[in-house]
Amino acid sequence: MELKSRKKIHIREVAPRDGFQSWPNFIPTDKKLEIIRLLLEAGITEMETTAFVSPNAIPQLRDAADLMGLVPKDGCIHSPLVPNLKGAELALDSGADKLVVVISATDAHNLANVHRTVKESLEDLQSIFRLAKERGKPVIGAIAVAFGCPYQGDVPEDSVYRLAEAYINGGASCVILADTTGMATPTRILQLLGEFKNRFPQTPYSLHLHNNRGVAMANLYAALGVGADMFDTALGGIGGCPNVPVAAGNLPTEDVVFMLEDMGYDTGLDLIKLIGAARDLEEILGQTLPGQVMKSGPRDPRLAAKYVVARNREC
């Protein structure tokens, strides 16, 4: 197959936050570090390394500051998630390169997620932007349930654009449109992205797609078609908001990289190393993960056979 122009796609790895947060048990810090190191070796250049949230609410990430003190800093932007000003302070004190602020597009989900209305979260926003600016660090504004809310159903697009506007006015470097609960389909992706680009043509945006209904990869492909070039993905396809019933994981990083590279895009990532990291993760978690390429191997039969053999030996 002839390669097209190798358009660059930026992958932001979220397994260390979205995945480790949603795992029932606390994953020991040294195991988290092992996976993070493997991700860096595979070429990951930006990572949602952890979240600075209440250790009572999410004990799985209670080691956030310790972990940030231990992660290799060279060559990777660490952009942890922060739900409020206190989280932002802790994250910046621990050496975060960038912050991800998240607010839901609906009160119902925001209340479930951070126990505040959207309005209350927005009141905190200016002080977070001010603090980050003082420290010279950029802020990404993430909009949860942008394509549908598990409590409310359809989300008025205006709620999404109002939040985006608040982020952009605050100085956000990028807006993440999150399909937190896998309620998007390609038509909805094209509709929202089209209008978003229309309203905010200068604002870089990224997509964060969950696979609760099996449609996430089609959504990513639809977004590619209208020029999207930044995506959140998670090694092995782990992840899932703890405040969403029967949440399903993010798009598996290695599956996304397989598809994009085969289509002629340049992710800058090493598929074989990602598969290795995903298998290591599976071993640490002791459970089969949703990722498919980690089970079937790359496309080249000589390479795939090697992986299949290795797997059979494990079984």
Added chain:
Amino acid sequence: MELKSRKKIHIREVAPRDGFQSWPNFIPTDKKLEIIRLLLEAGITEMETTAFVSPNAIPQLRDAADLMGLVPKDGCIHSPLVPNLKGAELALDSGADKLVVVISATDAHNLANVHRTVKESLEDLQSIFRLAKERGKPVIGAIAVAFGCPYQGDVPEDSVYRLAEAYINGGASCVILADTTGMATPTRILQLLGEFKNRFPQTPYSLHLHNNRGVAMANLYAALGVGADMFDTALGGIGGCPNVPVAAGNLPTEDVVFMLEDMGYDTGLDLIKLIGAARDLEEILGQTLPGQVMKSGPRDPRLAAKYVVARNREC
């Protein structure tokens, strides 16, 4: 969301063949019938009900003739798979409405699948077409490994077109392009479909997409964009060629229907009944299936909540 013109999409259900064939254990005929009845209640109008293959090679389908004698015939086209003339005779004798002949695009896979070279399979083809014509039944020609071969890797497109030509010359009513091992990506789908439609503009075609590498739904969406309107899918996402290492299932019927209906297409199928059937199937098989909508429920939170509750109660 405004509905576009409700373009019809034809779903051909393959779980009873592709799924039951690949399950390690023989599923009792009455359980197969139970699932088939639920599929018919959900609106399925065409089904790969079974395969007429050697019971030694595939004991899981040794009840093919019995099953065909018991399935409800009204309102559904039963199109079992046949690998050779003997299978075609048995299928027609058992009341098949249509036959699906399958030949691989590569010798390596055809030898593994039916112990014959492509040339040897083609020699049988004319007698199968003749027999079906005598009985007044149409024949679908399926091309396995059309997008990549797990033994050989890339498949020269000409091998696919040569097979298609043989089918069309024989009088096939439709050609199925099968990504038997999940080696397609959207670029490959667009390339092959574009040239196929160019060469055979009058021939209806269908896509049979496996999800070994997590890309099948994106492939389906890509195909939709160039006018594809027929797909093979399998309830719960079961399936997988027994001659493919670490095969993964077909696209789950209910996930495909969820996406298509949300996008404004008309599948004529009842999503809620499909979810019910998929959960029944999961119970019969005693194993979590790949389908996602059966776990997360439909998009409407009131309906989804009902499903989530029902599921939690089961756990």
